[in-house]
Amino acid sequence: MAPKWRELADKLAERIRSGEYAPGQQLPYIRDLVEAGEGSKSTVHAAYRALEAEGLVTSSRGHGTVVREQAPLKRLGIARYDKAKWRDGDEVAFIADRVASGRAYKRGEQTQTISRVPAPPIVAQAHGLPEGAEVYARARLVKEGDQPTHTLTSYYRPEHVEGTRLVDPTPGPAGRGGGFRVLYDAGYEIDHMREELFARVPKPDEVEQLKLLPGEWVVELHRTTYTADGTVVEFAVGVHAATRFAWSYDFKVPDSAAEAPK
Amino acid sequence: MAPKWRELADKLAERIRSGEYAPGQQLPYIRDLVEAGEGSKSTVHAAYRALEAEGLVTSSRGHGTVVREQAPLKRLGIARYDKAKWRDGDEVAFIADRVASGRAYKRGEQTQTISRVPAPPIVAQAHGLPEGAEVYARARLVKEGDQPTHTLTSYYRPEHVEGTRLVDPTPGPAGRGGGFRVLYDAGYEIDHMREELFARVPKPDEVEQLKLLPGEWVVELHRTTYTADGTVVEFAVGVHAATRFAWSYDFKVPDSAAEAPK
DNA sequence: TAGTGGTCTAGACCACTTC
């Protein structure tokens, strides 16, 4: 037998999914459900908290509880890295995402800080450096309007970027073409990438920075970017609000038996 | 000012992450913390519930609350689809995963049910069929020991699989080489794939089926498999416990300017 | 039987919004 608050939450969730409660619509007031015999205030509130954690509703003091508008997922495919965009055009990858999803781009939606730091373990490993070696960290917080969507921190080896505008401490985006263009101009043309993804619970500072709802998870993305000769020129860590993104990858089915012998 | 239960949860989480409370170790009993002045039983319990939702501890009645062993993530790369494995060998993809991660394989860790059903909307769209057209659904629940790890449901067009052992209603796995081998023998050699992933809150039946912890999220995976001429021969939907998997993709940086004109 | 976590209640009080 499921607890009373869970049963109430499931009942309301069902009505939301069926459309009986439409997005934007008010859910019953907690005190009304108490009066209607659904349980004590704590019990009904526990159900509402579960619904909020599941992203179905948002509550606010003084207003009430309304069914959330489900923002469509932003779909991230490998086409966002298309060389034609940052080499020949003026787009950077994160803008390309937005163009692809039909959203308008506005200036001032990205903040950036550059610093020179000792490499954290995963960064050192990705770059093949000893732990604690110094690297440049370029941290961005990307927003869509007022709403932060993800953070992205790129780590570069000093010898690859020293003297370029990528490590110019002046605030602001990396400029025309973005980071890959700067590397290209410096003689490092990116060739292939690896992306690794997993979901986890956000850390307290991420909840604040990304304005996450209570109970909302994040997806962490590790992107390693190589030149044609296998040199790692960028390792980046992204933290994305889990409910706002989907990732898409196209690939050939591998066939190790068909590979040329070495 | 964060609520009292949140502050207590963050304090304990910090001690867990720092190793002060090691995996397997008992956390203080709720009633002891009440006595120590951390708040009422409900308040302390709220903190413990948050820690459980975040995957840091597991509670059980009669026993207490212990720090969870963090099972290492199972890493899924595209190498698990290697043709050499299922065409020439006897492995199926999910076993290949396990071999790759160094875990032992045991029989009886996969259940399977075959049914002929009207295509749900996303399935119809993936196969280019009218909604409600009949397809074969092959649903598996994959376990590792007693612990379910994910569900995977493959949808096939009847004309591709009719008469093969793939739609044999006898329970049990698809046999030597798995589903891709059956398609290969039927004249449909798979060539390329698309995988799409996103995280979401589990549905109530998934919580039960996958034995998910309270508050744990899932990652839904959509896999579309094509032959060389672009025919969709399989569309599969997987639901994975979010804390137990990581996905990895390698790809070339695309360059639309370098493509041959059409 | 004694001790653990989990649920539920009734009520007080707080934070915030609207009138």
Added chain:
DNA sequence: AAGTGGTCTAGACCACTAA
């Protein structure tokens, strides 16, 4: 001032485990 959600308490009771 009135009404909303959110927190917290004190205590009762339940479910489960171990001895």
